[in-house]
Ligand SMILES: O=C(O)CCC(=O)C(=O)O
């Protein structure tokens with residue numbers, strides 16, 4: 290039987306602190322559990338490097354530009370990320386998703402816990418999945434959807450859950466077609482033409498099918514943001530992530546040599562970033578983006594992340610362009626195997642499949 294993405298994401302041996310977020314409404318000081326400043330992780334180089342103040346940041350690309358393939362290819366080679374405009378996702382739909390996310394996160398903590406992610410589950414309300422890798426907790430709460438949100442939405446609003454589900458479904462449909470469009474453009478920039486689909490081996494053919502997840506993120510304003518972490522540094526696992534952020538700063542990407550660079554909100558634009566599987570497919574021509582979120586003490590940040598990847602049972606391997614001499618940098622790997630490696634080893638997972 291086919292494995293679903295949510296099965297691939299199943300984890301075990303989680304303690305409650307690895308699932309249950311803080312009740313942010315009741316705390317007015319940063320609790321010890323969330324104070325990162327004295328931890329090893331905080332003093333690791335990645336945290337010490339100051340935020341890069343130079344104006345260079347990820348490019349904003351018009352999806353209708355005649356040079357879109359080249360622009361996106363260049364952006365992914367240089368940054369692993371870009372912001373896209375003219376993407377045909379109605380702003381009213383994006384606003385609806387954010388409004389429903391805000392409605393969810395503003396529920397009382399005891400109600401949100403009714404939709405808590407189960408220890409062996411992948412969907413529902415809870416802390417970030419990467420939490421078990423860090424000794425301190427993040428200033429963040431999330432809600433994960435894979436397919437329909439009905440199961441958990443019913444726990445929150447027994448009589449009025451359909452509207453939430455409809456909005457999330459519509460958004461996922463729009464994201465899916467946008468992600469597919471962007472994937473084709475990126476493959477073209479890598480010298481892979483979908484016209485040649487027929488001759489492709491099974492690993493490249495599976496790139497044209499998809500599975501996805503939608504992640505609603507909430508970062509309340511924080512009493513002591515200098516000692517707290519919104520979302521710890523990580524790379525996304527799948528092919529591409531499409532992210533909407535509200536008008537509140539916080540997202541930063543790590544660039545070798547320059548340090549942490551903020552990715553400021555651009556009204557109407559969506560952020561697209563390369564994930565680990567795209568890094569593998571591109572044979573490391575596109576870097577996978579190491580990113581984090583920093584909290585602030587005045588505003589509540591919300592973001593909506595759509596993770597797009599091939600089916601869990603499919604195989605991903607470097608696609609080598611015929612015009613360049615290339616040695617494969619990674620062995621072929623099943624998507625579910627890679628997710629398993631990531632669940633166990635986090636950022637070490639990529640090293641484990643290097644050849
Ligand atoms: O909130 C953000 O900007 C980033 C979210 C993120 O990195 C994630 O959900 O993986």
Ligand SMILES: [Fe+2]
Nearest residue numbers: 523524525580
């Ligand atoms: Fe991420």
